[in-house]
Amino acid sequence: MEGSTGGVQIVSRRIVRPEPATSPSAPEGSPPAESPDATRKRRRGRPRFVPGACPGPLYPLAGRLTAAEVTGSVSSGLVISLRCNGEGAEFVHAVAPGVSVSDIATPLYVPPVVRSFFPFNGVRGVDAVLESRPLLAGEDTELADGIFIAMSLNHGVADGTTLWHFFNTWSEISRSSSGGGEGYKLSTAPPVLDTWFLDTCPAPIPLPFAKVEDMVQRPEYTPVQECFFHFSAESVKKLKATANSEMAGTAATATISSLQSLLAHTWRAVCRARGLAPHRGTTYFLAIGLRARVKEPRDYAGNAVTGVVARGLGWPAWLLNRAVASFDEAREGDDLASWARNPSLLYLTPLRDPANVMTGSSPRFDMYGNDFGWGRPVAVRSGAENKVDGKVIVYEGRDGGGMALEVYLSPEAMSRLVADEEFMEAVSL
Numbered sequence: 001m002e003g004s005t006g007g008v009q010i011v012s013r014r015i016v017r018p019e020p021a022t023s024p025s026a027p028e029g030s031p032p033a034e035s036p037d038a039t040r041k042r043r044r045g046r047p048r049f050v051p052g053a054c055p056g057p058l059y060p061l062a063g064r065l066t067a068a069e070v071t072g073s074v075s076s077g078l079v080i081s082l083r084c085n086g087e088g089a090e091f092v093h094a095v096a097p098g099v100s101v102s103d104i105a106t107p108l109y110v111p112p113v114v115r116s117f118f119p120f121n122g123v124r125g126v127d128a129v130l131e132s133r134p135l136l137a138g139e140d141t142e143l144a145d146g147i148f149i150a151m152s153l154n155h156g157v158a159d160g161t162t163l164w165h166f167f168n169t170w171s172e173i174s175r176s177s178s179g180g181g182e183g184y185k186l187s188t189a190p191p192v193l194d195t196w197f198l199d200t201c202p203a204p205i206p207l208p209f210a211k212v213e214d215m216v217q218r219p220e221y222t223p224v225q226e227c228f229f230h231f232s233a234e235s236v237k238k239l240k241a242t243a244n245s246e247m248a249g250t251a252a253t254a255t256i257s258s259l260q261s262l263l264a265h266t267w268r269a270v271c272r273a274r275g276l277a278p279h280r281g282t283t284y285f286l287a288i289g290l291r292a293r294v295k296e297p298r299d300y301a302g303n304a305v306t307g308v309v310a311r312g313l314g315w316p317a318w319l320l321n322r323a324v325a326s327f328d329e330a331r332e333g334d335d336l337a338s339w340a341r342n343p344s345l346l347y348l349t350p351l352r353d354p355a356n357v358m359t360g361s362s363p364r365f366d367m368y369g370n371d372f373g374w375g376r377p378v379a380v381r382s383g384a385e386n387k388v389d390g391k392v393i394v395y396e397g398r399d400g401g402g403m404a405l406e407v408y409l410s411p412e413a414m415s416r417l418v419a420d421e422e423f424m425e426a427v428s429l
Helices: 056-062 101-105 112-117 160-175 233-247 258-273 316-325 329-341 411-418
Strands: 003-005 008-016 038-041 064-070 077-083 089-096 136-143 146-153 225-231 283-289 305-311 357-361 391-396 403-409
Touching: 008 112, 056 160, 089 112, 146 160, 225 233, 225 411, 233 258, 258 283, 258 316, 258 357, 258 391, 258 403, 258 411, 283 316, 403 411
Parallel strands: 089 136, 283 357, 357 391
Antiparallel strands: 003 008, 008 089, 038 146, 064 077, 136 146, 225 403, 283 305, 391 403
8 A cells, every 4th residue: 555545545556658559749739627536336347547548639638738938029938838748647546445435425515535536636737837747647446335436637738528528538448348449449539639729819828927836826725515416307497497487578588598597596595605695796607618609629629618707696597698698709719819918827716705606517528428337427526626615516417317516615604505495495315
């Protein structure tokens, strides 16, 4: 055993490198997370995370981030690049014999031990540049009666769409009879690795830092508790019907979506749990995928998300609907051009206003389809990183419909949220 963390014992660590034959020449130049996992009952073996199982199109994730100082007549600073040198991804084998699948999947409150199942626990994105760390890591933790498979991916290299694309590919290879070897054809579409940015923006874009250390921030995070709430397809359908019926007869003409209705339901409940005054302003930060909103391949591998803001307590579902609808390629093009002229980094710091809420991920990600050869996962959870008071992570529903939310709030607010009858009435326990 190499060590233990919170009841989790590390058995081994290794660096997995792609086979040279599967390593295409990939362009350098990409501009830093943690991912949800899949917990499943044990049937046979362990997942394969071997060189031959890494398809060529995913080769860049085995590279490293590098920094270089540049000086020019127009701009100077630090350029961060993705060097596709095949140095490898990390794979960790661990055991937690005192933890069962039901310990993770059953409680409303997510147990702290879950955080110890993730290989990048406590690692910042910039550490990949400072210490030449891997960008991708997988961890297989053997539980008392199942296996917890976790994956961590540096957010400076790719977003949730790419992460789940890799997870889907890995699970397909693992459950195939050939292990993804020669002659095996993946049903998962390969990612698109072409660099996408505005033609009018020069690349690479220097960041306004003299050295890598200047990029580091160490914010103080307040303690939070996390709960996992399931909402059945019928419950979500009812919320959507209610939201749209309440807006009938108003100036609202577009249909409020299922996700917007669920988030609005949660937004109002969080405001109540925090004890906000009736006229207190509140802001909802919502991450939006751009692949369907710009001329970019749907399977583009990298980062393609942005954010919108909806303000107010009245008609929250409609506010979210209009905020999402306002985003298109023209608006995002203006934002990207502005960022290129004055580049900066986005840091996940404690929300400046304790009345705010933010949401990431998507119920469209294929999470429960990650069958490694033992059947569908029985639960999905995320690790410790990027969790601040007021954050909400969205998941697909476990029943083939519906959705789930992982919510992080101060202990006081969380206790009031789970006691909120209006909110909990929609939750499927």
